[in-house]
Amino acid sequence: xxxxxxLVLAQVTMTPDAGGMPGGALVQKLLNWGGQLALxxxxxxxxxxxxxxxxxxEAGNYGAxxxxxxxxxxxxxxxxxxxxxxxxxxxxxxxxxxx
Numbered sequence: 001x002x003x004x005x006x007l008v009l010a011q012v013t014m015t016p017d018a019g020g021m022p023g024g025a026l027v028q029k030l031l032n033w034g035g036q037l038a039l040x041x042x043x044x045x046x047x048x049x050x051x052x053x054x055x056x057x058e059a060g061n062y063g064a065x066x067x068x069x070x071x072x073x074x075x076x077x078x079x080x081x082x083x084x085x086x087x088x089x090x091x092x093x094x095x096x097x098x099x
Contacts, residue, residue: 016093038082045075 018024049072056064 014097035082035085039079042075042078042082045078046072047075049073049075 018028021027049068049070052068053065053072054068056062056068
């Protein structure tokens with residue numbers, strides 16, 4: 001029984017394609033907008049974090065300076081992940097399908 005099930009499952013294939021999908025263009029546009037919002041958020045985080053870090057450090061408030069540095073670093077990580085997101089998804093999908 002298990003052998004028959006594995007033979008049936010082994011014959012299934014999948015090739016993702018948004019061509020002709022109702023609303024496919026809208027979904028792509030929403031994803032693009034989401035990526036743009038993520039980049040704007042990352043930029044804001046970097047700028048605010050850098051300002052908080054610089055001002056707090058000069059004022060001698062090292063606790064707040066540490067939070068500012070963390071905020072700026074979070075913006076950097078956010079920008080990196082936003083840029084790599086589509087590539088990572090495609091890479092992992094390809095790796096999972098032996099391609």
